[in-house]
Each structure stands twice: as structure tokens, then as C-alpha cells.
Amino acid sequence: MLLRHTKKASEAVDRKALTINPAKTCQPVGAMYAALGVHGCLPHSHGSQGCCSYHRTALTRHYKEPVMASTSSFTEGSSVFGGQANLLQSISNIFAIYEPEIIAVHSTCLSETIGDDLKQITEKAIADGKVPEGKHLVQASTPSYIGSHVTGYSNMVKGFIDKFAFNTGEKKRQVNLISGWVEPSDMREIKRIMKIMKVPYVMLPDTSDVLDAPMTGKFQMYPNGGTTISEMASMGDSMATVATGHFCSRDSAIHLENKCKVPFKLTDVPIGVKATDRFIQAVSSAAKVSIPEEVNVERGRLVDALADMQQYFYNKKVAVYGDPDTLIPLCEFLVDLGMKPMAVVSGTPGKEFAKRMEAILAEKVPGAKFANGSIADMYKLHSWIKEEPVDLIIGNTYGKYIARDENIPFLRYGFPILDRIGHSYFPTVGYMGTLSLAKDILNLLMDYQDANCIEEKFELVM
Amino acid sequence: MSINNSKSKMPDPSVLKEEILKKYPGKIAKKRSKGFLVNDPTTVPEIQANVRTIPGIITQRGCTYAGCKGVVLGPTRDVVNIVHGPIGCSFYAWLTRRNQTSPPTENDPNFIPYALSTDMQDENIVFGGEAKLKTAIQEAFDEFNPRSIAIFSTCPVGLIGDDVHAVAREMKEKLGINIFGFSCEGYRGVSQSAGHHIANNKIFSNVIGIDDVTEPKGKFKMNMLGEYNIGGDAFVLENYFEEMGIDLVASFSGNSTIESYEYSHKVDLNIVMCHRSINYIAEMMEKKYGIPWFKVNFIGAKATAKSLLKMAEYYEDAAMIKATKALIDREMAKVQAVIDEVRPKLEGKTAMMFVGGSRAHHYQELFTELGMETIAAGYEFAHRDDYEGRKVIPSIKIDADTRNIEDLKVEKEEASFRSELQDKKAKLEGAKFDFEDYEGMMPEMKKGALVIDDISHWESEKLIEKYRPDIFCAGIKEKYVVQKHGIPLKQLHSYDYGGPYAGFEGAINFYREMERMLTTDIWKMIDAPWKNEPEMVGSMVME
Ligand code: SF4
């Protein structure tokens, strides 16, 4: 047994202070991911170099792509006297050596604890002439002792809006999409849906063509993808904003509304039939366009396939962990399929999660357990599973230890996935993405049956 | 696009150096210049190393905590490690190094798959985190009942003034198990290296030698230091030791237990694999207990043979020497067969290596065995001695960044001091047998090769552009950057999830891996077949 010390929930200590096997990580990695979705942008980690190294490593291992970012490389001295000198020096060096359009500075626990004020330091950098003409600094405060990686993502996106979005007074026939933390493939899929719906849009951030850049024989420090400065500026003139995900996108949408008077619709990340329906409706009403037949056809194709699959899903128990914005629509979808999400955890705090889970699970899945925030960790999830076994586990790579110990089929989903390649290329959003997600779940359940059933039950046609 | 380059069209290294440094603002160019040398193995120029990275420069380096928790303590399976700090630091060090471990039975403890953290919150930063840490230790004790608990401080902890050592002492008293803390906040040093030192100090003062009762069994007892069992390297070596008749008491720290550290002072020899990360323990054990140490290298078949034989000769046991020679002969035959097959395909190809604190040196052996040349190399977190050899240690300047890492005052412990081993050492030393030896990387590299410490992204980009080496060795952060150029990158931290690469078996694995990486057709597919064809113009017309 790999997790040989894990106890059943009924035998485990009721923990107050100790997190074991977290279902979250820290703010800056989210800020870094978001900043990579902006064109010509170099994320900069203001703190010791370890944080930056870890965050780049986590993202690189997940995407199998270059993840460029710089660090203020604090030492003991900077920690005592403050990091202003380090950041100012960093800014000069980065513009001189790496020549980005934008440096997106995020803080770390260290610089936050010292009390470095990023806004003040970046203003000083501009005043001191350290920012060349036409180049920009953006900053986000991302202390990891508040929230999670999801919070950092949200804060960084908000930073870009704060810096660039501008209301010229002239409305533009376009919709803003604040995309939430999804894969580059998901962002690409959402853009495809926009094209089908003939809706002009600006998507922020957009990591497609950045974290799935093609092999060309040349390294491009700033790949072709990413939201551009002029696109971000134009967001202030858009008709409306569609923000997907309460945790990743809501603050940015509110900020944009306050700053530029662009109204927003907040909806879920479009995973599953219903969440995609809501997303399509939100886009349709934001852009004031009717929903084209092609969307109906895709939807119909999905529902048709789900009708064929449904018998295999019915009453299957699932344990899920990850980020609230994806867990909410995912659990809704699992319930729609007739499955039972019996154990759900997210390390990301926030009351909205419990409220939504309650609504999704209370009636349809009696006995379902869910938790988020402090100590809602994978150890807890595992101890619940030991109490009440499940048929499927869904979550990031770390679930493989539980899956192997307990012999449960396992779907890798979320961040980070460190042990497989390809996950970032195939979307799970929209009707077509949902279909591929359902297919993956079904294959796992059936492969498990084929591998484990007794011989007389092994059948050709299933 | 072709990846086959001949050395003949390689640029002049001094000219190239100037060109690369030109990009940097003045002062920075001057600073970088001291860590960017054209090698001369006979005179061995002085290199600048172990100095802080310039802010804003994209570096390979990580932090002190990574060196302490991730590298040195991470691989030990029976200690519960609690990271005191916000969640991230703990998350990223969770199972992300490939140090395999093999508990003898299902019932033996193994805490490696667990990441424990105090997950500090806002209020802990404001009001202090000691109370939460105490509770966390109590909960870990209640849940897991471990033989020992280690606490690792991350950046905010030092700043808010939590005294993890006082907490450790208090809880040790209360719970009756060994509990100790590390002040390994990320900013303590200029790289992982500071964390190695901090880890070495604490293990030495709070773990090694606390069990004077247990007598490890065996006639020829030894510890292996600085081998972390990435990809199962240590497993390979353990088999050799067994065949030779050597009893491995403790390994620092691949496939190890904290229990074995407690009586690890009862050995006859310490061998040191990664000099950078662990030489401190070797030295302190010699001072206190009189245990001699020497450097070994198990990367490369010839280096392995040499190291194994030296170990056997140290024990001066005829049967062991005979068994060792038999082992070497048997394994070398297998190695040679693969070299004969692979070498013709790789001969003359070029490699660059920028990694770690010992591997950028050790792995050159394997390339040499394949007839390949290392044209540029450097470490990520090494010191001058790892480049120039231990002889320069007395002349290394101690700057402000290194000064705050304590050098433990170690006294000879009369009762357990092994003067007979010191006599043996003196006798062998007379016979051209080196102890406390490490020659460093530079004396073994060719004249004109580039040696670059803490290479930056900009520098490696230019090297690749100008030299187009056949293979580049570094870590995960560099991997896909280099591969976008159509040049394969071999990760020498994680081995790209392959290995083992230690010993004879490992050497064979590595030759095969190089054969794969340097002969794969994948890089030849980068350009579409129509790339150089004229574009079709006009519209689609029915003929
Ligand atoms: S210090 Fe904070 S920002 Fe850095 S890795 Fe740890 S949790 Fe993340």
C-alpha cells in the first residue's frame, strides 16, 4: 500500500491545524498561468527564487511546454530591508534582456509578509524611467496565506483589466469572455463556439497557442497566442461580459463593470449539458444574437450519445476533488448522468461552493459529503472513501495513489496532471467537450469491468 | 532541419562569451563574466560560484527549502515531515522528486506519499503560527504515531519570528519522540545549496549517533552519502555492495530510514557520491567519530569500476577484492557489448550540461564512454570546489549570503572515536590512496570548453543558437525551451522518468537512452514536406 497510514474517517483524528495531502496550492501559480494567457507578457514572481522555480515547474510538467517567468531572487538582505531594490533591478534587467511587452508582477508570501507594496514600487519604476516607451507593468497581490491558486488566477486577471481596459465612450460590437482556469484547448473550444454563434469577442486570458504552441524548430519566448494589449483595452468598450466561474472570473467582471460600465453575466464553466446551455444562453443574450442551428445540432449529438451511455453511469458512486469552478458544473453533470458524487473536496475556501454543492447534491445524492477550504484535503477524501467505497475517482494526478491502493478507476482531471501527456489538447467544455468527457468516464468504467470481472461475465458486446 | 553538427564549425568561445554578455547592462555583464569561463584544465581558472542570482535573470535555481526538504530529507521514509508555512511550498515538494523507496514489509512505515502542512492563514501571519504548529505536530503524532517528526520553515516563518526550534523542543519533551526543526526559509541562501548545509547540520546534531545501543550487523560496515535513489539508482548499487560483502548501514538519503541514521556513526567508511549536498556530514562524522570518507562516482561504467575497487581496497579484504573484480569483469563485458553497438552511432556528437551540483560533472563520464564531447557545462548551485577541486576551499571567500549558515563546531567524541580507522587511513594515504578528495569538474574538461555557473535563460539560448549541440542536459524548466529548437533535452534531475543510470546497469540504460534520443526521427518531421515547394496560387479550377 502506498498510502498505508491513511485511516478511515471514523478512526481518523479530527484535525484543526494539520493539512495532509492538499487539494489546492498557492496563489502565484494561478497568477503565472493567467499571465501566460496575455500576449508578449513575462510573469514575474516577486519573492525568493524558490517560489518561481516551483511554479514554473508545476506548470511545465502539466503542459509539457516552455513556461517562462522571472524572479526577484530575494536573499536574507531583501527580506529584512524590503524588496523594492530587487524589483526595480528586475524590471530594468527584464526589459533589457528579455524584451517583453508587459511584465506581470505578482507577489509571494515573502514579499507580502514584508509588506512590499507592488503598486507603489511599480509606480516608482515608471517614475524612475525604468519602463521603456510602449512597455507596461501590471501587478497583482497574491499572498498564499489567503485563498488558493484559484484566487491568484482571479487576482492577476483583475490586474490586467485594471491596467488596460478603458472606456472610450464608443461601444464596440463585441463581448468579453473572462475564461476562468481551464485548459488552452478549452479556451480554443470556446472560441470555436463564438465563431459558430457569430459573436465577436475578446477572451481574457487566452492560453491557447501559448501553452500548446506548435513545434517549429524555433523557440519563441512570446508565442503567438495570448490576449493582446489592444484587445484588453477594447474590453472597456464591449457590449457586455460573460464571466465563467464564480471563483476565477467574478471579481474581474465586477471590476470591469465598475471601471468601464460594461455589464456582466456570471455563469458556470460550460462543462455538462446544463452548464453549457446556460453559457450559450448567456452569450446569446449578452451579444443579442439568436442561437444558430449548428449549436442545436451539437447539443443534439451530445444528448443522443448520453442517452446511449446513461445505463452504465446509473448509481455509480464518485469521489471528486479539485477547483470549485470546475467541480460545480462537473458534479451537476455527474448527477445528470445518474451518478452519485459521494465525496467532494476542494482546498479553495469560499461559501459559494457549499451553497452550490448543497443545491446539486442534497436531494439527489443522500449521504453525499462535501467540504472546502482549510483541511478539506485529499487525506479527508481518502478517509471518506475508506468509509464508503466509490466506483470512480476524478481529480488531478495525486489521486493515482488512492486509486491504486483502493483499486478504483481514476480519471485525471484538473491541475496538475503530471503523469500523462495530451490532456491539455482535448477540451472538456461545450457540448463536444462534454461528450469527450463522458466518453472518457465510460471507457474507464468499462475497461475496469473488462479487466476485473469473472470470466463467465466477460462479454464481447457491452 | 538536421541536428547533426560537427565540432569543426564551432565558434570561438571567447568571442562568443563577449557576444553573449554584451546583452547585459554594464555591471551585470561584469558580474556574469566571472562565472562564465573558457576552460583550461591545466591552470584551472577561478570561477565565481555560489553567489546570488541577479534579480530579474531567469535562473534554473530553486530555494534553500527545496534543498533541505526536497533533496536531503525528502527521500527518508519513516520520518513525518511537516512544512510550516503557507500551502504552496509543501504542495510543490510533494512526491515531485523521484526518490524511490522500498520498505521491507507492508507494515514498515512510509510517509513519503504524504504532504503535511500547517497551511498558514492570514491570522497566523499576523499573530504568529507557533500555536498552530504545535497543534499540527500533536495531530500528526496522534494520526501516524511516527518515530520522529521534522519541521521545515518556509519564507514567511522566519520573518514573523516563529521559533520552530523551541516548538520542536517542547513537543519532543511532551510526546517523547525525536522532533527537530529546520530554519530553511527559501531566502536563507543563494540556492538549494544552503538548504543542503542546513539539513546536514541538523541531521548531524539531532539524529546521527543518538542510538548508541544498536549494533548494526555485518563485518564491513559503510554509509553511502549523497545518493538519492532517483529512478532507483541506489537499488542498483545496493546489489553491488551486497555482492561485495559490504553492509550498507545508512544511505543519506535514497531508500533510507531515520532509524538507520541514529546508529550510522558505527561504520568503518563513508563514501560520498554528490559532494555538494552532503560533504558536510562526511566531514563532521570524521571529526567526531574518526570515520574516513572518500569521493566515489557511480555514473559511468569505468567510474563505477574504479569506485567499487577503491572501496574493496579500503577494506583490505582479499575475498572482497576478488568478488569485486569478478563483479566488474562480468558487468564490464555487458557494458562493452552495448558500447560497441551504440558508440559508432554517437561518436563525435556534442553535449551541453547545466544541472545540479554534481551531475553536470558525473554525467560527462557517460558521454565520454560513448565518444561524445561535453562542450559546455556548469552547475546550478555548486561552489568553487565542485568546479576547481577541494584544494581551493581555504581560499573561498565567505560572503554575507553564506555567513548566516552556521558552521557547526564539532568536537572529537573520545568514547566512540575510531582511531584505528584513522591509522588505517594514514597507512593507505601513504600508498597513493586519496581521502577527502574531489578534483572538481574543470580539470577533467577539455581546453576551450565553456564552464558557466548558474547559467541564465539568455545565455543558454545563445549557446544553443551558436553551437547547436546534439544534446542538452538540464532540468524540467529548460526541457521544452530547448526542444522547441529541435534539440533533445535530457533531464538530469528526474532522468525524464527513466533510469536507473547508476552503476553498470545504469550506464547501459543511459547509452540506450542516448541512442534513442539522438537517432529518433521525430526532429526530422518538424518541417512539412511542402515547406520548400512553391506555393499554389490561383483558385480551384476544374480542368
Ligand atoms: S511561499 Fe507562498 S508563494 Fe511561495 S511557494 Fe510557498 S506558498 Fe507559494
Ligand code: SF4
Ligand atoms: S516561499 Fe520560500 S521556502 Fe517556499 S518555495 Fe518560496 S522561496 Fe522556497
